[in-house]
Amino acid sequence: MHEPAPTATGRNSAGRARVVPPLVLLGAVAVADLATPDWLHVLPVMAAVPVLAAATNGVxxxxxxxxxxxGATVLLEIRQELWERPDSDVTILTLVVVSLASLLACSVRQRRERELRQVRSVAEAAQRALLRPLPRRIHSLALSGTYLAAESEARIGGDFYEALHTPYGTRLLIGDVRGKGLPAVGASAALLGSFRQAAYQEKSLADVARRLEESVNRQIEAVHGELxxxxxxxxxxxxxxxxxxxxxxxHCGHPEPLMIRAGRVEAHLPxxxxAPIGLADLVGADPVTQxxxxxxxxxxxxxxxGFIETRDRxxxxxxxxxxxxxxxxxxxDDLVAGLRADLLRHATGDLEDDAALLVIERSAT
Known part of the structure; x- marks a missing residue:
């Protein structure tokens, strides 16, 4: 699901809210300075106002x-007959220096925020292209899925899934690359690309699995220099x-699927x-269709x-x-959303591994 874009009204409200803290601090320091005895002045605290403003507002x-x-500092000093005293000059000079430094820091912060937004925009586009949204329906099949990445700034990691309508029926893939987060994205991309091609070309599902094995072996040899x-x-x-x-x-070393039929839930063991993809040649295993x-x-x-190995406290x-x-x-959709919410509650919101879930329902054609 995509979050709605912020409206102009929402942005204006947020902008006004960010101005409030420095204004409150300005007023509080002014009132405190007027209320304190002549020998105690808190005007130097005014230097915190531009610092606070620069942390959340624009230049x-x-x-x-x-x-x-x-201006408020100058007026208060004149009113209390402090103007042109040595300590007054120090206060004004400090305020000017801190204000200039705050403006510089604010400019740097805004530039880095713009760069970060651009990087995030590119990353999100790449991740959407890699893990495409599931079709809600393929002929008589209804589909719904969810993805939870362990990396907080990522939308995809080492887990992946895909659903395609091919000449041989609907073909689906779900998998988990060893590791998690961004380091595993490259392997996920290679497997998804291979599946999207082989699913249309290979008549046998076992041959599709063999194509995935070949793809992983090529990538391992190219990247790591060994088989x-x-x-x-x-x-x-x-x-x-x-x-x-x-x-x-x-099955390629993956957790067995669950079948929900007439209120019963059964696991189908292979x-x-x-063998996992990338290890079939090592153990001499050949894919078997069930x-x-x-x-x-x-x-x-x-x-x-990630959906079965997540632990609670x-x-x-x-x-x-x-x-x-x-x-x-x-x-x-309620089933998938409920299982996702249950998992997050179980993990208290802190997942240690990526987690993906895909549910297919067969209905009348």
Whole structure:
């Protein structure tokens, strides 16, 4: 979901709110100086006003507030017959120097904020291109998914998913690259690119998995200069033909999918277990296609290990099966949103690993 863009009214309100703290400080120092005895003056504290203004406001607002502070200080000194005294000159000089330094710091801050906004804009565009929004529907299939990145400034990390309508039916991929955050994005991009091409070209789902294995091996050899490293990815490939009430699965060392049928939640274990992508050649494993029932009204839950290995403060794992069973009758989007909220509550908002979830529901054509 995209957050709505801030309106002009909202921006103006926020701007006015940022002016309030330095104005309050200006007024408070002025009142305090008038209320204190002649031998005690707090006017030097006025230097904090432009500093506070520069921390949250623009250059022009900071300049206006600095000028207002300087004018108020001069008026107070004249009123209390302090003008042209040595300590008065020191106060005014200090205020001028601090105001100029505040304006310089404000200018630098604004320039860096503009650069950061540009970098974030480019990063978000790249991440949207890599992890494209899921189609809400592909023929008789309704889809809904969510992604939670462990890196706070990222929208994608080492987990990935994709759903494509191909000549062989709807093909889906969900996976998890070893590692998390931005260092794993390159491997995710390579796997997604390979899947998007192979899913349309290969008739067999097992051959799609072999193409992913080749892609990872090429990347490992090109980047690391050796065939076998600790770089690998778990993945689950799913093919749902439109004319058959079944789903075909190829497990590549990934957590088994959950099937929600008539209020029951069952895990479909692979037979036999498959090797993670990038390690198949090492262990001599070949991808095996498994066929499971998937009829009208059934739901399939695909997920990464972030949804089952997240612990709460007491060290307990998140119970995805139990939470999916409790929410099994909810509409599809509510089910996904509820599982996401449950996970964040369980982790108290601090995820240690990326987490992705994709739910497919089969309905009447």
């Amino acid at each position: 022009w607002v900071t300049a206006v507030l600095a000028g207002a502070t300087l 076998f490293t600790e770089r690998f990815a778990t993945a689950l490939l799913v093919e749902i033909p439109s004319a058959e009430p079944v789903a075909r699965l190829v 037979e036999p277990p498959g 066929c499971v029932p998937f009829a009208e009204g059934d739901r399939m839950v695909l997920y990464t290990d 007491a060290g307990r794992f998140y119970d995805l099966v139990g939470r999916a069973r409790a929410r099994s009758t909810q509409p599809l």
